Amino acid sequence: MDKTISQDRSNYHGHVFSSAQTKEQPYHQPRLPQHLPPQPPPPQPLPGQPFPRQSRPRQSRLRQRRLPQTHLQLSRPRATIGRSHSANRSINISSDEDEDETEGSVEQRLAEQLAAKLGDLIGEECSSDSATSRVMNDLVSTVSRLQVENETLKQELQDIRTSQQLATPEATEEPEEAILEGAISNLRHEPVKYVTLHHVIDSVMGEGEPLDETYLDPPRLFKGDTARDHFRGTIEVVSDKEYLEDHPEVAFAILKEYEWDEEVFHERLAEEGQYKLHRRVLRQDHPPEEPDGTKITVGSAAQSGIEAILEAFPDQFPGFQHPPDFAASEAPWLMDLRFARFKKPYLLFYLYGKKLLECLEVVEMGDLMRESLQSLCHWMEDNFSEEWREADALFAQGKVNKKHLAMLFRPGELVIRQSSPGNKLLQGGIVPWFPNNTAANGNIPVSYWTFNGSFSSSQLHAMMPWDLSSGPYFYDKIVDITSLNCYPLRFASGGIKAKFIARGQRFWECRRQKLVCYNEHGVDSLFKAEKRFMIDYAMYKRLHPQNQALQGPPRPGGMYQDHKLLQVEEPPDELLYCLPATIHGFDFATKTWETLQVDNITDVTWNKKAFSQLVAPPETKELIQAVVSAHGERKNMALDIIEGKGQGLLVLLHGGPGTGKTLTAESIAEEQERPLYRVTCGDIGTEPKEVEKYLGDVLEIGRAWGCVVLLDEADVFLEERSFSDQKRNAIISIFLRILEYYDGILILTTNRIGSFDEAFKSRIQLALGYPKLREDDRLTIWKNFVQMLHHTDDRIDMEDLNKNLYKLARVEVNGREIRNIITMARHLAKFRGQMLCYKHMQDAVRSAEKFSEYLSNVRGISDDDWAKADKLRAPMV
Incomplete structure (x- = not known):
């Protein structure tokens, strides 16, 4: 008897099961996987009771599936792909009409035997019940079909062995596994194909093992299913990845994803008109479900082909190479997963599909790699080229809609975004390199740099104006690209990139301690000194250790590691572009830490004319310059037995109001190019502990920043002590002690010199009086x-x-x-x-x-x- 082995005799192209392949067997007759043994008959009901239903718990889904009800009329079952085979491959066995008749007689004989045995067991009383009879008939049908399959497969294997022996009479009998492997190896020489797989998962994670099943045919709900069941196919495979590993001749898999939720079951009940029934069981098989999404899983041959091309042409595929800081030794698994799976809109093929095909002609690789990648590229072009051309036409007009939004942003591309929702302040960012550029719920991931004394890379998802719940109109609504709160730099007007890089350079100069000016627009600058800020994150952390926002370690990732970044003197333009648009600084006027826009920051311009415009006798001005300059040059000129005492410069300015005392302090700071830290008695407080802490912080800042500290209207500290006010005495004692060890410039002003405490007299190095103006x-x-x-x-x-x-x-x-x-x-x-x-x-x-x-x-x-x-x-x- 002549037997031939073929890959498929039905309309089975690219491992996609067509309707022609399954027309012999109705879709409501799912086959069990071949590796599962035949199911035992259910327990028999007692007379007069309904047939007991066996349903598995929700927690135990591990490759177990209920058998849907079947009809008594049996048809020849199609071959299934069972995981017990070494190659997991489906084969069809051809036979002639005589064999079909033989198999039909086997089915009939087995059915008659089973019916006779079950009839003896049931008895006349139960057999007269129509429901019980229907269930028993279905049971007979199912058991008969399983036994027929067993007999048929045994016969087919025997025929294969016979045909092999006829072809090679000298050969010894081989085991069944070897015969199947030989047949599959012959099939691997055929052209590469793709397969459609169907992945079923839970929409909401619940208790027990999560639902995760993959099939070769579309999943559906079957007759007899309850809410404890889920939609499923009839031919299960372990996973898309393992399937492609076992089938190297398959270039890629189209993975359609389905999310199961019990609400789907209730919707199907409603379609059947079941609303008030106590026992909710589906009365009929339902059509295949529509997938919730689609991904492409790429076989190892096509993956290797992509890697080979990117390695041969590293500059031709920007955004798809490994990031500059990527270390394969630290994460070798990323090398294998980058191109293992693609999500829509398949940017690699949208942007560089034709270039991949061109490179295939010149890059050396194996035939299987070349053919697999060609098949993948051609399939992408055939299925999505129209959609890609539609997107290109919109982008050329500076327009976009939500449908094509994900294609607007290229991996590794510079973008412009709002610094925060509703904030018109723009700053730069970069779309992460593939595969981390995938949009989430329509929002585009954007990477940028943050700074809290250390640089770290952060990522956010830029919100877009569309709302999916608003209906399909918003899905196709066309808007200007530049109206988005995040859009690619290539669509911006000229000069934006240079502006952002210049701003980044200014930010870079402030990464360490720096005194800056801040120009607020719309402020009248007459009689108003430039507003000055000190940028010093290290000092802020010392003064405010409780602020966790600036205390946390930098997050990993980004183009550079933190310890390297601070040492770079000339950072690349791409890094400067992505630096923040704001920075924190200490306001010397309000003595608070404020958020500053980097665009408004300039270098300090010292007013050297201020001291010359000071209205004071020439000899007084000369003395001030001499003392202050000497202190700046040599701090160790003071002599004291105790080390560290007497190193500071304490100046007292006294006179009536408006005679130039404060202006003198300001002029000294400008002359010495030092920031002026002005303190009033109201800032310090009245409690001794508060005074000690505040003065300690002020003098620490003055020492670290080289400030001229001005204690304006210092009458409280200079007033003579008395026995009646012990709190004031404590404050004066604290102040005197702190002055002993301060090594900076401290200027005191007062117009009440008559209340001066004698303890201050020996501590003041320079005292100047200001008479009434002539x-x-x-x-x-x-x-x-x-x-x-x-x-x-x-x-x-x-x-x-x-x-x-x-x-x-x-x-x-x-x-x-x-x-x-x-x-x-x-x-x-x-x-x-x-x-x-x-x-x-x-x-x-x-x-x-x-x-x-x-x-x-x-x-x-x-x-x-x-x-x-x-x-x-x-x-x-």
């Missing part, structure tokens, strides 16, 4: 302020002002009052819509004079006379 002093101050008006946008009659400055100088006001008068005159001129002139100054001076006269009338004495009477200060010549 007319020529006031004239100089008026000229200095009027010259500053040139830097404003005000309309000013400079000729009129300069002509009347002598008149203004005759008015007895101090320097601070002169500044206030000019500010008031500017507001008055702007309100009237007029040019600023002498008349506005005159109106402001008149208002200030009235207030001074009122205070004198209330006290009955002038300010200077009142201070002298109170023994606070005396007039100075």
Whole structure:
């Protein structure tokens, strides 16, 4: 009898089961995997009771499946792919009509024997029950079919052995496994193919072992299923990966994914019209389910082909090579998994499918690798080229919709994104390299750098404006690419990349301690010093160890490791582009840590003219310069028996209000190019413990940053101690002790020198008094302020002002009052819509004079006379 072995005699192309292949057997007759033994008959019911239902617990799904109910009319079963075979391969055995008749007689004979045996067991009473009879008929059908399959397979194996012996009479009888291996090895010379697999998983993780099953045919629900069952196929394989390992001639697998949820079962019940039935069992087989998603699992041959091409042409596939910091020795498994599975939109083939085919012609590789990769590339082109062309047409117009959003972002591509949702501040980022560039729920992953004293790579998913729950219209709605809160740099206007890199360079310069200026837009800079900040994350961590946001270690990943990054002097442009748009700095004005926009940060411009504009006797200014300069050059000039004491410079400035004490401190800081840390008594507090901690922090900052510390209006610390106020005595003692060991510049100002404690006298190295301003002093101050008006946008009659400055100088006001008068005159001129002139100054001076006269009338004495009477200060010549 002539037998032939063929791969498939039905419409089975590319390992995809077609309807023609299964038409002999209705789809409601699923086959058990061949490796499972025939199921024993269910226990018999007692007379008058329903047939007991056997259903497995939800927790035990390990390759077990209920047999769906079958019809009595048996058809010849198709061959199944069982995992007990060494090659897991399906084969069909051809036979002639006589053999079909023989097998039919076997089926009939076995069915009759089983029916007779079961009839004797059931009895007449049970057989008269229609439900019991129907169940028993189905049971007979199932057992008969399994025995027929067993007999048929035995006969087929015997025929194979016979045909092999006829072909080679001298050969000895081989085992069945060897015969099957020989047949499969012959099939491996055929052209490469692909297979469609169906993967069923739980939609929600529950108790017990999770659902994870893979089939060669589409899964469905069957007649007799309950809520404890799940949809399934009839031909199960271990997994897509193992299937491809066992079938090297298969180039790739189309893996359709299905998420099982019990709600699906209830939906099928509703389709059958079952709503109020107590026993919820499906009455019919249901059509195959629709997949929830599709992935492509690539065989080892095609994977090796991709790796070979990328290795031969490392610069032709940006974003798909290994990242610069990738170490194969640390994660060798990544080498095997990068191209093992692709998700839609299959960017490698969308961007470089044609280039892969071109490279195949020149890269040396085996025939199987070449044919497998060719098959994969051609399949991608055949199935998705139309969708890719549609996306390209949209992108060329600067447009995009949600359908094609994932194709807009290329692996390793620079992007522009909002720094936070709703924030218009833009900053750079980069799409992670393949395969970490996969979008999650339509949101694009973006990598960027963060800094908390150490650099670390972070990642977020940029939110997009579409909402899937809004309906299909939003899925196809077309918007401008630049309207997205994250979009590729290639669609931005010119100059954006250079701007981001320049900002990154400025940020890079601030990675260590740095004093900067911050220019806030819309702030009138007249009479207002530049706002200065100190960037120093190490100091912040010392002062605020409880802040975990800046204390945590850097997260791993990124283009560079942290310990290398801080030492790089010239970082690459790609790194600078992805640095943050904001940084934290200490505000010397408010003494708080603030978030600064890097775009508004500039280098400090020291005002060297401030000291020369200081209204003070020349000999006084010379003495100040000499003392301060000497302290900056040599801190060890002071002599003291105890090491570390007396190294600082303590300057006392005393005099009436507005005579230039604070301006002197500010001028010293500008002259020495040091930041000025200004402290008031209100900042320090009144409790001794608070005072000690605050002063300790201030002087630590002053020492670390090289500050000129100004303790303005330091009357509380300078006032003489008394027996009646022990708290103040404790504060003064703490202050005196801290001064002994401070090695920086500390300037104290007071206008109540009469209450001065004698313990301070020996600790002060330089004491300067500021007398009341004379007319020529006031004239100089008026000229200095009027010259500053040139830097404003005000309309000013400079000729009129300069002509009347002598008149203004005759008015007895101090320097601070002169500044206030000019500010008031500017507001008055702007309100009237007029040019600023002498008349506005005159109106402001008149208002200030009235207030001074009122205070004198209330006290009955002038300010200077009142201070002298109170023994606070005396007039100075």
